[in-house]
Amino acid sequence: MDIMIRPAERRDVEAMVELLGTLFSIEADFAFDPDRQRRGLALLIGSGADRVLVAEFEGRVIGMCSVQTLISTAEGGRVGLVEDVVVAQEVRGKGIGQRLLDEIERWAAETGLTRLQLLADRANEPALAFYDRLGWQRTALVGLRKMPRDED
Numbered sequence: 001m002d003i004m005i006r007p008a009e010r011r012d013v014e015a016m017v018e019l020l021g022t023l024f025s026i027e028a029d030f031a032f033d034p035d036r037q038r039r040g041l042a043l044l045i046g047s048g049a050d051r052v053l054v055a056e057f058e059g060r061v062i063g064m065c066s067v068q069t070l071i072s073t074a075e076g077g078r079v080g081l082v083e084d085v086v087v088a089q090e091v092r093g094k095g096i097g098q099r100l101l102d103e104i105e106r107w108a109a110e111t112g113l114t115r116l117q118l119l120a121d122r123a124n125e126p127a128l129a130f131y132d133r134l135g136w137q138r139t140a141l142v143g144l145r146k147m148p149r150d151e152d
């Protein structure tokens with residue numbers, strides 16, 4: 001397959017929203033809300049510090065992933081949080097997810113990030129097998145979250 005991995009552009013947003021719909025239907029912690037996903041993607045694509053990639057095949061966006069930069073006191077420098085890793089169902093298992101993450105790693109190294117990290121749903125066995133295959137290590141951390149209170 002002649003796949004192109006490239007930075008996402010605004011014209012890709014609707015296809016990316018569709019891919020996020022697939023992803024959030026798998027992940028128990030997230031609900032698909034196309035308007036929120038459009039807003040989030042617009043912020044990410046417009047950000048100079050972060051990277052959003054798409055995989056394109058025959059003019060169609062069939063995969064995506066993003067990395068956002070954070071500062072880690074543990075690392076004493078910048079690190080990257082990888083999110084939104086998804087490949088369209090009909091083209092999985094063809095190396096596209098790997099190419100997306102390879103490009104994220106290449107960009108992270110070039111940008112001087114010293115660690116990449118991500119959160120995966122513990123029940124998502126196929127994704128965990130994929131990350132294992134790509135050399136990602138499981139950590140002892142547990143993901144926690146809290147929504148800040150609306151003050152009005």
Ligand SMILES: CC(C)(COP(=O)(O)OP(=O)(O)OC[C@H]1O[C@@H](n2cnc3c(N)ncnc32)[C@H](O)[C@@H]1OP(=O)(O)O)[C@@H](O)C(=O)NCCC(=O)NCCS
Pocket residue numbers: 022023026085086087088091092093094095096097098099119120121124125126127129130131133134
């Ligand atoms: C996880 C996902 C992104 C992987 O993308 P993909 O394009 O199908 O994966 P690739 O073809 O690049 O696979 C890369 C390697 O991982 C392995 N792999 C991929 N999926 C696997 C699975 N379900 N079980 C075991 N190994 C798997 C491949 O065999 C390949 O290794 P190989 O080179 O030795 O053959 C894709 O399956 C997907 O979109 N899943 C739904 C969304 C999701 O769960 N995202 C992750 C959220 S944390």
